[in-house]
Amino acid sequence: MTEKEKREMIATSWELHAKVEAAYLAHPAKMGEADWLDKQRLLMADMALHLLQTAVYPDEIRLDKLRNNMNAILTIGDRFLPEAELIKATDKLFE
Numbered sequence: 001m002t003e004k005e006k007r008e009m010i011a012t013s014w015e016l017h018a019k020v021e022a023a024y025l026a027h028p029a030k031m032g033e034a035d036w037l038d039k040q041r042l043l044m045a046d047m048a049l050h051l052l053q054t055a056v057y058p059d060e061i062r063l064d065k066l067r068n069n070m071n072a073i074l075t076i077g078d079r080f081l082p083e084a085e086l087i088k089a090t091d092k093l094f095e
Helices: 002-024 037-056 061-082 086-093
Strands: none
Touching: 002 037, 037 061, 061 086
């Protein structure tokens, strides 16, 4: 993938990010409510777009950003896959 293609992909991801973030902020659910997990799915999509941006950034990958992206995704994902104990993996990210 060329640097130009990477930059175009990142630009597109920011457009998607704006839509996902707006939907998340507009979602009325509060923690503990029935549709809270639906709102968390939007947050996970938001974090996945940040991971995409980190992964395809044209320069060398920034490990601090990668750690933060993975921490967010694992933390949110743990609510959906509690049996996988994803939250335990977050401790190792910052060792």
